[in-house]
Amino acid sequence: MDIERAGGRGANQLRPIDCSRDVLSRAHGSASCSHGETRVLAAVFGPKAGTKKNENPEKACIEVIWKAKTGLIGKIEKEFEMILKRTLQNICLLTVHPNTTTSIVVQVVHDDGSLLPCAIHATCAALVDAGIPLKSLAVSLCCCLNESGQILLDPSKLEEQKMKAFVCLVFPSSVHSITPEESTPATTKSTEQEIITSLTHGIMAVDDYFHCVDQGRAAITLLSNILKKKMRSQSADNSSKAA
């Protein structure tokens, strides 16, 4: 039943995650995040005064610059920029700093699959490091589907290429939202984690997609706890140093 994976991983087993903040001195906030061999560096600058053209000046504007490991900026980078920007619009409190622009530079250090989740975690940590107000963290996960509909979590680059289809999901880290507008509707199903971002590639049955979503939901609590712990331990380090 179980599929052979490199490094003897189980189908539901994630690669080791590491995340450290404050890795760059010039940026207002920075973080480096790794999922196994995949590694991404993120830097936050801002908020700076003014928004770009065609943006709403009554809200904070987010600008994402995606730098690939090598090569020129192409369509793939533009798509990542758009997805990351729109995902961050969901978790940032945009009304706190109206008419400002926050720039986020994402540098891919190494891509070994599940690049977008790694980039999202790095960016979140960098935003926390910069002190940008957030509603919640964004927690992200990739799943791969093989021909028989089995699901592998956190695929490596090789697995992404071999598999029939893959799904990338982003969830908010906590169900309890701090904004009053969203916490008021007294819906009973509020325990269900809703989706910020969903991307898929390859053909799959509709049911398989929902299996992936369920698997993702199951893993997300654990993942967000790991991330929070990593970020917290570091702020404890820093405060002890400062003291």
Place this chain on the structure above:
Amino acid sequence: MAGKLGAAAATYSPSTGQRRKRPTIQTGSELARPDGRGLHQCRPAFLKTGAVNSASGSAYAEFGNTKVIVSVFGPRESKKAMMYSNAGRLNCNVSYTTFASPVRGQTPETKDLSSMLHKALEGAIILKSFPKTTVDVFALVLESGGSDLPVITSCASLALADAGIMLYDIVASVSVSCIGKNLLIDPVSEEEVHQDGALMITCMPSRNEVTQMTVTGEWSTTKINEAMQLCLDACSKLGKIMRSCLKEAASAPQD
């Protein structure tokens, strides 16, 4: 994927393998045109305003295989760097689709066309009627089938009228090619390739004023006079068609 796209540069468009015939070059008093028209006969024209809903005004023109869409935006705020100006500004841009020409990517220099279009329209627009602001005229050539610039100019003038920009008169434009001893009005691409000289007139038919005239190649004075007369006659006919197109659009019930 990236590797596959990288190989794309080495593609070529298959040809028929034999030299292209030069149909219009055969000497003789009456030469046959590729589309069977008479020498002094224009291609059938199809004009329609309101082709693009998100623009202030727009028009679509189809002359044989030449198909053009022009959108007009504005009058709207000028670029920040622009100095104060009592008169309005006109900004023109012409672009081609990648499939406009028979071989992909072989499109003509659009900077020249943009400035030619600007000069052709400038004289007909009452720029004083929109001070401090800019009117943008953007043209896209969907298919290039010869006499592109005259079609773009005529279509742009319709789009300006559709946008409600104040004009002294509509602008009609027609070109003539000279091949050997013959004058061919409204040439198609194949004829333009083999032409010895070309003449284009852009005019305001009801005011009988010329806003632009270009002459290229070798011409004798008598030929120029003949060609100009030919163009002006065709312009006034085209002007009538454009006028009826605008009237039709205005009288049609708004939906």
Place this chain on the structure above:
Amino acid sequence: MAAASGTNDLSSEMELDAFRRLFPLSFHERHLLESIRPDGRPLGRARDTSLSLGAVASANGSALAKIGCTTMLAAIKLEVMTPTVEAPDEGCIAIDFHMPPICSPLIRPGRPAEVAPVISKQLSDTILSSGTIDLKELCLVSGKAAWMAYLDIYCLDADGALFDAALLSAVAAFSHLQIPVVSLNDDGRIVLVSEENGGSMKEKEPVNKEKIKLKMNSQPFSLTCILHKNYILADPISEEESIMETYLTVVLDTNYQLVSLNKPGGPGLASTSSIQDCIALAQKRVKELQQILSEAISDMEVD
């Protein structure tokens, strides 16, 4: 909410157009309460859609798709390439999406639209991963020559649901594509065999005997929906897209398999049930679009 009731009071005092421009969100929400949209559509209905094939004479395959006011022109040009060593009997498809300045007041020449490369990437991902076209069909001579299909899609009028219209025009252009009769000449180059000189060139065997149409496996069709509070608005216009920013695009093939489910962030969240509702709407839409495409093809064959 105090702010909302304040605007409601104003709405009786000001003209409709002014209210629409000043309080666009409450304008739309008041329509949604009545389960109708400003253009008179119910929430789940897409705009009128039309297709015409063969709009561009100079291309090997082309189609013009209109969804409401959104207009897309797609054209395919075939060129010859040398296949790669890894896939000697496969052709290639290069897809590009353009937004020329004529299509929207927000786009200026020289500064390409931000969404254009993103839609371009999504289109090529969707079309290539859907498997609707077998790249082996584009092969001419194994290892020597294959077709490179350049698909260029131009947005002529941008009024929302750009991806849906672009995908529809692309699929229609592929179903209109005719592969011309060609033969291999002595220099190893592919040349066209035109009908009149076909007889004189009998000594060379044409690579394909007659004009052929590309076989297409189950085609992908898409539907974009806006998620706003508990409402789902199918096939939004650009005004709705700019006011309610959370959208979700479902691409299904004709066997109702999921080709892509794309929800790129946005201020709102998607629950499982709303995703299921969107998929159900998309399934209905696939039926409609399939019907429209087959009608366009049969119209073409009558001509």
